[in-house]
Amino acid sequence: MPGWQAVSAQAFGLPAVDEPLAEQRFPYDRSGAGQSAPLGAATPRARGSHYSLDLNEAPRVVGTTSAATDDVPHAGLSAHPPFDVNAIRRDFPILQERINGRQLVWFDNAATTHKPQAVIDRLAYFYAHENSNIHRAAHALAGRATDAYEAARTKVQRFIGAASPEEIIFVRGTTEAINLIAKTWGVKHVGEGNMIADVTFERTVFQPPPNRFEAGTGNIADAVGLGAAIDYVQRVGIENIARYEHDLLAYATSVLQPVPGVRLIGTARDKASVLSFVLKGYETEEVGQALNEEGIAVRSGHHCAQPILRRFGVEATVRPSLAFYNTCDEVDALVSVVRRLSSRR
Numbered sequence: 208m209p210g211w212q213a214v215s216a217q218a219f220g221l222p223a224v225d226e227p228l229a230e231q232r233f234p235y236d237r238s239g240a241g242q243s244a245p246l247g248a249a250t251p252r253a254r255g256s257h258y259s260l261d262l263n264e265a266p267r268v269v270g271t272t273s274a275a276t277d278d279v280p281h282a283g284l285s286a287h288p289p290f291d292v293n294a295i296r297r298d299f300p301i302l303q304e305r306i307n308g309r310q311l312v313w314f315d316n317a318a319t320t321h322k323p324q325a326v327i328d329r330l331a332y333f334y335a336h337e338n339s340n341i342h343r344a345a346h347a348l349a350g351r352a353t354d355a356y357e358a359a360r361t362k363v364q365r366f367i368g369a370a371s372p373e374e375i376i377f378v379r380g381t382t383e384a385i386n387l388i389a390k391t392w393g394v395k396h397v398g399e400g401n402m403i404a405d406v407t408f409e410r411t412v413f414q415p416p417p418n419r420f421e422a423g424t425g426n427i428a429d430a431v432g433l434g435a436a437i438d439y440v441q442r443v444g445i446e447n448i449a450r451y452e453h454d455l456l457a458y459a460t461s462v463l464q465p466v467p468g469v470r471l472i473g474t475a476r477d478k479a480s481v482l483s484f485v486l487k488g489y490e491t492e493e494v495g496q497a498l499n500e501e502g503i504a505v506r507s508g509h510h511c512a513q514p515i516l517r518r519f520g521v522e523a524t525v526r527p528s529l530a531f532y533n534t535c536d537e538v539d540a541l542v543s544v545v546r547r548l549s550s551r552r
Contacts, residue, residue, distance in 0.1 A: 287444030290451055295443065296532050298323040309502030312537040317481050317528035318506050322436070329435035333428045341427055356427050359434030360417070366437045376417045377430045448531045452480040455529050459538045466542065468549045472519050480529040483510075486545060488552030491523040498525075498544050505541075 296302055301321050304311040313321060322330075333355060339348035341356050357372070364372045378384045440448065459482055464471055468487035486494050495507035506526040509516055516522060527541055 287442070287447055290443065290447040290531075292451065292532065292534055296534075298325070298439075299532050300324060300327070302532060306502040306504070307500055312501075312503040312533075312540055314527035314529065314533065314537070314541065315504045315506050316530040316533075317479075317510075317526060320530055321532070322432070323439050325439050326432050326435045330428055330432045333431050337431075338428070341425070352427055355431045355434070356425075359430045359437075362434045362437045366441070373416055377426055377433075379426045379429070443531070451531050452529055455533060455535070455538070456480040456482070458535055459527070459529065459542075462538065462542050463545065466545050466549050468552065469545065472516070472521060472524050481526060482528070483524040483526045485521055485524055486548060489548060491525045494525045494545070494548065497548055498541060501540065501544050503527075503537075503541050503544065 299321050302311060302313065333352075337348060337351040337355055339346070339352040341349065341353040343349075356377075360372045360375045360377070363369075363375045369375060376384075376387075378387060456478075460471070460474075463469060463482060463484065466486075470485050470487070472483040472485065473481070485491065491507040495505055498505050506528070507523065509523050510526060513522070516524065529538075
C-alpha cells in the first residue's frame with residue numbers, strides 16, 4: 208500500500224503484550240430476551256499495552272500518514288465499553304495452548320474462529336440439561352431444546368435485521384449454506400433437506416420456511432451456541448470488533464508488505480482482515496510449516512478458490528487471517544519468520 212511509513216504497534220494504538228481479564232460470567236438464557244453480563248475490566252483510554260477506544264472521539268488511526276489513514280476503514284462510534292484485546296483474549300481458552308513449545312498464535316480465522324468460554328459453557332449446558340430433538344414431542348427436554356433453538360433463531364434474526372425469525376435457516380456451516388443457496392436459487396421447489404407437511408400418492412405439500420429446509424435432526428446444539436456467540440459479540444460491540452480488526456489489518460499490511468520477496472494477493476480498500484501472500488522461492492506449504500514450527504497457525508494452499516487465485520496468476524497462497532483476539536505481537540512473530548525465510552533465498 209502506498210504511503211506507509213515505519214510504524215509500530217503503539218503507533219496504531221494496538222497492544223504489544225497480553226494481560227489477564229477479570230472473571231466473566233454467562234447468563235444462560237432460554238427466552239431469547241435475557242440480559243448480558245458486562246465484559247470484565249476495561250479502560251476508557253489507552254493505558255499501557257491496552258487497545259481501548261475513546262468513544263468521545265471520531266474513529267482514527269494515530270501515527271500514520273494521511274494516505275494510510277484514508278485507506279483504513281473504520282466502524283462508527285460505539286455505545287459499548289471500551290475494547291480491550293487483552294480482556295478478550297482471556298475469554299478464549301484455546302489461545303493458551305502451546306504448539307512446539309510456544310504459545311499458540313491463531314491466524315487461521317477465515318477457516319475456523321475459536322469459541323469464547325461463554326459459548327463453550329452454553330454448549331456444555333445444552334448437552335447436560337437440554338439435549339433432545341426439537342418440536343413434535345411432549346416431553347420436557349424437547350420443550351427445553353425447542354425453546355433454546357428458537358430463541359437462537361430470534362437472536363440471529365434481530366442481529367442481522369431479518370424481517371422475521373422464519374427467514375433464518377440453520378445449517379451446519381458456511382459451505383452448506385452456500386450450497387443450499389446455489390442449488391435452490393431460482394428453483395421453485397427443493398428436494399424431499401422430512402420437509403413436508405403432508406404427502407399422498409397424488410401430491411406433496413411442503414412445510415413453510417424454515418422447516419422445509421431443516422429436515423430431520425438439525426444442528427441444534429450449535430444453533431444454541433450461535434445464540435450465545437451473538438450475545439458475546441453484542442457485549443463487545445460489533446463496531447468495536449470491526450474497528451480493531453481493520454486497524455490490525457492495516458498494521459499487519461504495513462509490516463508484511465515490505466519484506467523482500469513477499470507479494471500480497473488482494474489489497475482492496477474495504478477488504479476483510481485477511482492477508483493472502485506468496486513468498487518468492489518458497490512453496491506455500493513450506494511457509495506454513497515454518498510458521499507452525501513457531502506455533503503460528505495459518506492456512507496454505509488454494510483455499511477452494513482456484514479461479515480467483517488464477518486471476519492473480521498464482522495457484523496457492525499463505526493466508527493468515529486476523530480476528531479481534533489477535534495482537535500486534537503475534538503479527539510481528541509471523542513477520543519475523545517470513546523475514547528469516549526471505550533472507551535465506
